[in-house]
Each structure stands twice: as C-alpha cells, then as structure tokens.
Amino acid sequence: MATRCSISISSDIAPGFGGISEEMTLTQAGNLVDIDSTTGFAIRKLSATGAVDLVTMANELVEPKDSVAAKIYIRNIGYRDVIDKSVGVTIGVNAEPIGKLYGGDWMMMPLTCIDADDITVTPDNDNTVVIEYVMFYEEA
Amino acid sequence: MAITTAAVTLESDLLSDNMSVTASSTLMKAGTTADGLDQMEYGYLDLPTGDEYDLIATTPTASKASKLYLKNHSDDETYYIAVTQNAQAIGKLYGGDWMFIPADFHDAAGDIAITANGGTNKICYALFHEGTALVTT
Numbered sequence: 001m002a003t004r005c006s007i008s009i010s011s012d013i014a015p016g017f018g019g020i021s022e023e024m025t026l027t028q029a030g031n032l033v034d035i036d037s038t039t040g041f042a043i044r045k046l047s048a049t050g051a052v053d054l055v056t057m058a059n060e061l062v063e064p065k066d067s068v069a070a071k072i073y074i075r076n077i078g079y080r081d082v083i084d085k086s087v088g089v090t091i092g093v094n095a096e097p098i099g100k101l102y103g104g105d106w107m108m109m110p111l112t113c114i115d116a117d118d119i120t121v122t123p124d125n126d127n128t129v130v131i132e133y134v135m136f137y138e139e140a
Numbered sequence: 141m142a143i144t145t146a147a148v149t150l151e152s153d154l155l156s157d158n159m160s161v162t163a164s165s166t167l168m169k170a171g172t173t174a175d176g177l178d179q180m181e182y183g184y185l186d187l188p189t190g191d192e193y194d195l196i197a198t199t200p201t202a203s204k205a206s207k208l209y210l211k212n213h214s215d216d217e218t219y220y221i222a223v224t225q226n227a228q229a230i231g232k233l234y235g236g237d238w239m240f241i242p243a244d245f246h247d248a249a250g251d252i253a254i255t256a257n258g259g260t261n262k263i264c265y266a267l268f269h270e271g272t273a274l275v276t277t
Contacts, residue, residue, distance in 0.1 A: 009144065009266065012143055037154070041155075073150055085168050087171075088171075090244070104166075108241075110230060110233055
C-alpha cells in the first residue's frame with residue numbers, strides 16, 4: 001500500500017472553480033521508492049501559550065535524513081470533542097511562524113528535517129487543545 | 141457565507157497495522173465561526189530554474205487565516221521545487237508532491253518563495269484568503 005495522501009478541495013468562492021482533487025504517494029527523494037520511516041501517529045496536549053517542540057529533529061530515535069522528501073501531517077483536533085474554530089495554534093519551523101491551525105484545520109507540509117528546523121506549536125491561549133501529527137521521512 | 145472545504149485522507153502501511161486518517165475542515169476567517177474565507181487566487185504555471193520566485197505576488201492580509209495549496213505537477217520524480225518562507229527553508233516538493241498549509245504572511249518578508257531544480261517544473265497553486273493589499277498601477 002505504501003503511504004498515500006489525497007486532498008480534495010471544494011469551494012464556491014469563484015464561479016466555475018471545479019475544485020481540486022489530487023493524490024500523492026510519499027516516496028524518497030528523486031526516485032519512486034516508498035518513504036520508509038515515520039514517527040508514528042501521536043497526539044500532543046497543550047494547555048499554555050508558550051511555544052513547544054512538536055518534533056525535535058535531533059531527538060528522533062531514527063535519525064532523519066536531511067533536506068530530502070520528508071512530510072508532516074498536523075491537525076488541531078480541539079479538546080474532548082469540542083473543536084473551537086475561533087482559537088488557533090501557530091505552527092512554526094525553526095521559530096518561523098508558518099501559519100495558524102484553527103480548530104479542525106489540518107496541514108500537510110514538506111520538511112527539511114535539519115536539526116535546527118524543529119516543528120513548534122504555540123497556542124493562542126491557555127485553553128487546552130490537542131494536536132495530532134505524524135511525520136514521514138527517510139532514515140539517515 | 142462562502143464555503144470552502146478541504147478534506148484529506150492519509151494511509152500508510154509503515155506501522156504494524158495499516159494507518160488511515162481522514163479529516164475535513166471548512167476554511168473560516170480568522171477567529172470566527174460564522175464567516176468563511178471569501179477570496180481566492182488560482183494558477184498553473186511553469187517554474188524555470190535559476191532564480192527564487194515569490195509564489196504570491198500580492199500580499200494577503202497578515203496573520204489571518206489564509207490557506208495555501210501547492211502541487212508540483214512535474215512528471216519527472218527527480219525534479220523538485222524548494223519552498224521557503226521568509227528565507228526559512230520549509231522543504232522540497234518532488235514531482236507529484238503537494239502541500240496544504242495555513243499561510244501566515246506575517247509581514248512583507250513572510251512571502252512563500254519557490255525555486256525549481258532539475259528543470260522547468262510545472263506547478264499548480266491555490267490561495268484561499270480574506271483580503272489582499274492590491275498594488276496600484
């Protein structure tokens with residue numbers, strides 16, 4: 001089966017926009033060999049506004065190969081079945097804010113996996129929120 | 141209210157049992173549950189090698205709820221585009237790869253920039269947002 005990810009976007013913003021429907025198989029860099037390592041699927045509960053590492057690249061038990069074809073999926077799943085669309089969690093790479101995931105929002109992003117490029121999460125407020133994530137990468 | 145939804149399905153057999161995740165999100169304006177993103181930019185273009193280019197020419201309103209979709213449509217799996225934001229490397233999209241991220245555009249330097257490698261890459265992108273600073277002629 002390998003690792004596959006599909007996206008479907010529909011929108012009524014622009015008349016005639018037919019939507020987007022695409023699928024990708026996660027492969028290693030520059031070839032068609034399936035990607036071979038993962039952090040596994042995990043959740044992280046946050047209850048304070050300070051930035052914390054969601055993924056600390058230097059601490060992975062299986063060292064990721066740098067600057068190739070890694071990907072990460074992240075979703076803000078709220079807390080105890082309550083998904084607050086008005087409060088977000090800022091996702092960052094090496095302290096650079098990439099963007100904010102409001103309740104229910106998800107993202108799929110390529111990564112460098114360089115040790116300095118940790119993935120950080122910073123909630124808007126102290127309300128408890130849970131982030132789910134899984135990273136796929138090549139073993140160094 | 142304009143309605144834009146983004147759904148994802150992620151499946152993998154790298155674990156001892158198959159993993160399958162599905163999720164769908166309605167893209168709302170920042171901090172609200174009542175108003176959806178109501179503007180968009182959509183394009184398909186050739187990206188030549190040699191220089192780094194800003195993907196988004198206009199500047200969406202900073203720190204709002206913009207979402208960016210970007211796919212490398214190159215047929216050659218050795219081709220890739222390097223993606224950066226504010227000079228911070230995000231990662232590489234090889235031929236066939238796509239990404240979908242919340243885009244912060246926190247200041248004028250917060251643009252998403254892309255660089256083609258291997259040859260001219262074909263890309264498709266869509267930006268869903270809630271306002272841009274239009275450039276006067």
